[in-house]
Amino acid sequence: MVFDTFMFKDKTIIVNPKNASWVVTDSEARNLILSKKLKDMPLDARKAVKKSGIFSEDEFFDAKHDLILGILAVTKGCNLQCKYCYADAGIEKGSMHLSAAKKCIDFLTDSKFKRVTILFHGGEPSLMGKDWFKEILLYIELKRKKHKKKKINVRMQTNATLIDEEFAKLLANFGVKVGISIDGPPKINDRTRPFVNGSGASKSVLCGLSNLQKSRIHPGSIMVVSRLNFDKMKDCLKFFTSKGIDSVKIIGVSCLGRSAKNKEYQITPMQYYRAIKDATDFCLKSEKKITLTPVSYLIYNLISKDRSYMCLRSPCGAANSALAFDCEGNVYPCDDLIGKQQYVLGNVFKNDIAEVLGSKMAREFRKRTVSKIEGCKKCTWRNFCGGGCAGRVLLTYNTLNHSSDICAYYKNMFPYLIRLLYEDKEKVFEKLIK
Ligand SMILES: C[S@@+](CC[C@H](N)C(=O)[O-])C[C@H]1O[C@@H](n2cnc3c(N)ncnc32)[C@H](O)[C@@H]1O
Ligand code: SF4
Ligand code: SF4
Numbered sequence: 001m002v003f004d005t006f007m008f009k010d011k012t013i014i015v016n017p018k019n020a021s022w023v024v025t026d027s028e029a030r031n032l033i034l035s036k037k038l039k040d041m042p043l044d045a046r047k048a049v050k051k052s053g054i055f056s057e058d059e060f061f062d063a064k065h066d067l068i069l070g071i072l073a074v075t076k077g078c079n080l081q082c083k084y085c086y087a088d089a090g091i092e093k094g095s096m097h098l099s100a101a102k103k104c105i106d107f108l109t110d111s112k113f114k115r116v117t118i119l120f121h122g123g124e125p126s127l128m129g130k131d132w133f134k135e136i137l138l139y140i141e142l143k144r145k146k147h148k149k150k151k152i153n154v155r156m157q158t159n160a161t162l163i164d165e166e167f168a169k170l171l172a173n174f175g176v177k178v179g180i181s182i183d184g185p186p187k188i189n190d191r192t193r194p195f196v197n198g199s200g201a202s203k204s205v206l207c208g209l210s211n212l213q214k215s216r217i218h219p220g221s222i223m224v225v226s227r228l229n230f231d232k233m234k235d236c237l238k239f240f241t242s243k244g245i246d247s248v249k250i251i252g253v254s255c256l257g258r259s260a261k262n263k264e265y266q267i268t269p270m271q272y273y274r275a276i277k278d279a280t281d282f283c284l285k286s287e288k289k290i291t292l293t294p295v296s297y298l299i300y301n302l303i304s305k306d307r308s309y310m311c312l313r314s315p316c317g318a319a320n321s322a323l324a325f326d327c328e329g330n331v332y333p334c335d336d337l338i339g340k341q342q343y344v345l346g347n348v349f350k351n352d353i354a355e356v357l358g359s360k361m362a363r364e365f366r367k368r369t370v371s372k373i374e375g376c377k378k379c380t381w382r383n384f385c386g387g388g389c390a391g392r393v394l395l396t397y398n399t400l401n402h403s404s405d406i407c408a409y410y411k412n413m414f415p416y417l418i419r420l421l422y423e424d425k426e427k428v429f430e431k432l433i434k
Pocket of ligand 3: 370375376379380381382383385386387388403404406407408410411
């Protein structure tokens with residue numbers, strides 16, 4: 001049994017990387033544990049060490065998840081010109097015909113999966129208009145009637161600028177869950193996410209948010225962390241809570257699409273760590289409860305063996321629990337890869353989901369597990385982080401056999417969260433876990 005150790009103050013974190021378990025000890029207990037002399041420990045301490053599982057011979061394995069997320073990039077167009085947009089949206093036009101969207105929905109809902117989530121994405125999906133969405137949402141209703149035992153969820157990720165009251169009501173009537181994108185207060189968001197003509201979009205975003213809220217849709221937000229906001233988490237989160245947003249997903253800007261050209265927005269993994277840590281600290285002190293992704297899932301992975309969040313799994317969700325679709329019905333392992341012809345797994349007009357998931361490329365993605373990735377094989381955190389986002393790794397290093405592009409963030413974040421759990425587990429649960 002090989003343990004890894006990390007110090008904080010006078011304490012030691014002892015991790016068994018093979019089965020994803022850990023314990024925090026003082027120096028006396030540490031020495032007894034490392035020399036495997038558990039018998040010499042007081043009974044209570046011995047029980048706690050046993051309960052932690054660090055002496056278990058079991059290896060970590062992830063249970064199968066019977067769900068599929070279908071990400072439909074329904075248009076390549078956009079009314080914004082976000083400085084970092086990985087989809088390079090707004091320049092190339094093209095949108096998904098109703099027949100292609102229905103075929104994607106058949107492809108997903110007629111599959112073996114018992115839980116299906118359809119996510120409208122882009123480009124900016126609301127550009128498709130209310131009539132297009134009404135027809136598609138009615139079609140999904142028919143599918144729900146056909147597959148009564150399945151759970152079919154619908155989501156939309158939008159910049160919110162075009163969501164008027166009528167659009168919001170339509171989405172609410174069909175139970176669509178909505179995520180909006182906003183990078184912080186207008187002084188930040190107007191710089192990173194302007195309209196095509198360069199003017200700030202925040203006013204329209206907030207109007208869209210308010211229309212959604214009036215229709216009883218309470219969107220969570222995606223905040224992209226870039227050079228402009230990585231050190232301003234407190235301001236950003238304060239702003240979000242003041243607007244009634246209580247669920248925030250914080251994504252580090254990837255160096256893809258437009259952000260590969262606009263290098264001034266890029267951040268280092270340690271700057272991302274700082275942003276997530278500051279956000280976590282803010283939420284711990286906040287009166288209002290804010291659900292922070294990925295923090296809540298990093299914590300789940302530390303306290304349970306279930307890996308419900310597909311981006312922190314090994315193999316990750318790509319070509320496994322998730323598939324992405326372009327306007328022509330081509331299928332990709334994840335949305336980062338949309339438009340990259342070399343990664344097309346099949347097409348909804350020609351293939352069924354079994355063929356697509358059985359394709360050579362899909363199998364290559366599912367073979368990417370931490371026990372096989374050169375840089376991850378021996379890492380302490382391999383069964384907690386899952387090796388990072390396969391799509392981003394592939395596009396960054398041109399191979400799947402590479403550790404995450406943000407390793408330094410994981411390697412600092414896990415010890416930090418263990419420390420928080422050790423110091424005040426109840427508070428962490430109360431403030432950071434749903
Ligand atoms: C491509 S957009 C499509 C949906 C919609 N137009 C929107 O902005 O919400 C999906 C999400 O990806 C985020 N995003 C875009 N470029 C990114 C990048 N380079 N790195 C990380 N996230 C990015 C956006 O901020 C948005 O939250
Ligand atoms: S991130 Fe969304 S809103 Fe911004 S340019 Fe890309 S597709 Fe448009
Ligand atoms: S991605 Fe990085 S932090 Fe995660 S297991 Fe691999 S080497 Fe470790």
